[in-house]
Amino acid sequence: MGVDEHVEIEATDHLVELDNNIKDIIKKRLIDSCGRQGKSFLLGINNVEEGSCFSLVKNLGNMPDADFLRQSVAIAEVLASAQDKRNSIPGGYFILVDARKPDGLPVYIILKAEKQDALSEAENSVRAVQNIFLSPAQKMYKAGIFEQTGVADELTQAHFKAYLFDSQFNNGTRLAEYFYKEFLGLTIEGNCELETKMFYDTFSSTIATVYKNDVETRNECFNLLQAEMNNQERSIDPSEVIRRIVPEGQRDEFISKVGNRFPNPFLKDRQLLQRKLSNKSMYLTSSIRILAPAISFDNDIITISDDENDPTIKIVRIRTQAVNNEEH
Numbered sequence: 001m002g003v004d005e006h007v008e009i010e011a012t013d014h015l016v017e018l019d020n021n022i023k024d025i026i027k028k029r030l031i032d033s034c035g036r037q038g039k040s041f042l043l044g045i046n047n048v049e050e051g052s053c054f055s056l057v058k059n060l061g062n063m064p065d066a067d068f069l070r071q072s073v074a075i076a077e078v079l080a081s082a083q084d085k086r087n088s089i090p091g092g093y094f095i096l097v098d099a100r101k102p103d104g105l106p107v108y109i110i111l112k113a114e115k116q117d118a119l120s121e122a123e124n125s126v127r128a129v130q131n132i133f134l135s136p137a138q139k140m141y142k143a144g145i146f147e148q149t150g151v152a153d154e155l156t157q158a159h160f161k162a163y164l165f166d167s168q169f170n171n172g173t174r175l176a177e178y179f180y181k182e183f184l185g186l187t188i189e190g191n192c193e194l195e196t197k198m199f200y201d202t203f204s205s206t207i208a209t210v211y212k213n214d215v216e217t218r219n220e221c222f223n224l225l226q227a228e229m230n231n232q233e234r235s236i237d238p239s240e241v242i243r244r245i246v247p248e249g250q251r252d253e254f255i256s257k258v259g260n261r262f263p264n265p266f267l268k269d270r271q272l273l274q275r276k277l278s279n280k281s282m283y284l285t286s287s288i289r290i291l292a293p294a295i296s297f298d299n300d301i302i303t304i305s306d307d308e309n310d311p312t313i314k315i316v317r318i319r320t321q322a323v324n325n326e327e328h
Contacts, residue, residue, distance in 0.1 A: 009076045009094070015065055026097075030109065030143070040165040041194050045146075045157035047185025053078050053110075054162075054185050057146050058155045060098055061106035072096045079112065082182040089178060092141075105151070110144040112179065141167050142176065144184040162186050174201055192269035199236060199262050200229060200273055203245075206257045210250055215283045221245055222281065226294070229270060229277055238262040284314050 048054050056075045060068060076094045083089045097109035143165040150159040164180050175198065180186045188194045203225055211218035224245040238259050246254045270277060280294040282304060296302045307313035
């Protein structure tokens with residue numbers, strides 16, 4: 001990797017003692033954040049190998065404080081390694097919370113939040129916690145939660161549920177793979193609504209990239225993709241969708257960028273796509289488009305045609321009043 005900079009962690013050497021007031025505020029922020037529809041998800045635990053996040057987390061509840069601290073550093077190192085493989089991922093705070101449910105079983109909460117200044121606060125952990133949870137200007141960005149649901153002499157992923165929260169998801173930003181996949185070792189497979197949305201978003205961004213300078217094909221592919229999402233088929237077979245939508249010359253590129261990320265068919269669930277599918281965009285040039293409710297294009301409220309004297313000019317007509325077709 002040459003002389004590139006590497007991600008480094010700056011760790012505290014003691015546990016943070018929180019008063020009841022701060023505990024209550026943390027609970028409220030976590031409930032408010034992770035309860036937001038479209039931003040928190042139940043995922044599968046995929047990577048359970050030695051040295052994975054799950055392998056380091058699963059026995060935290062039985063550890064004395066000194067071992068808990070060492071293990072938390074090891075988990076932070078896994079995050080640093082995941083970030084090291086990507087460019088332009090901001091640093092921030094890593095916080096590991098060991099909580100307990102009413103039944104006494106542990107819930108491990110892993111937080112990554114960006115900090116808003118360049119000052120190091122590792123020596124003042126309480127202030128860091130306050131900045132993340134107490135200040136309205138701060139925002140919790142990502143959280144992974146491992147909830148223990150059963151007991152055994154040897155704990156496995158069968159004894160846990162895993163949840164992901166990402167505050168930036170649903171704002172046009174895809175889930176950060178470095179965080180949920182490479183760091184937490186989780187998978188979206190089995191979460192139909194999440195798979196459907198991420199497939200649509202990945203397919204859309206690939207269309208926009210591949211056909212950046214081919215407006216006609218870009219519009220046609222977008223229209224076909226929306227039709228696939230809105231049809232009555234109960235499942236999505238990514239390879240078949242690519243074959244139906246993409247012209248033959250570019251299919252290999254779509255298979256590489258879309259098909260390889262979604263190698264298996266999955267059930268269609270449009271719940272997270274309702275807003276996007278209710279709108280339709282039509283590109284006029286590579287950088288100019290019209291975005292409006294899909295019904296506006298379907299019932300000729302918006303029509304787009306070529307100028308008969310100059311095909312490089314597009315004529316956009318917008319009907320501002322409904323036509324009364326009743327006879328008088």
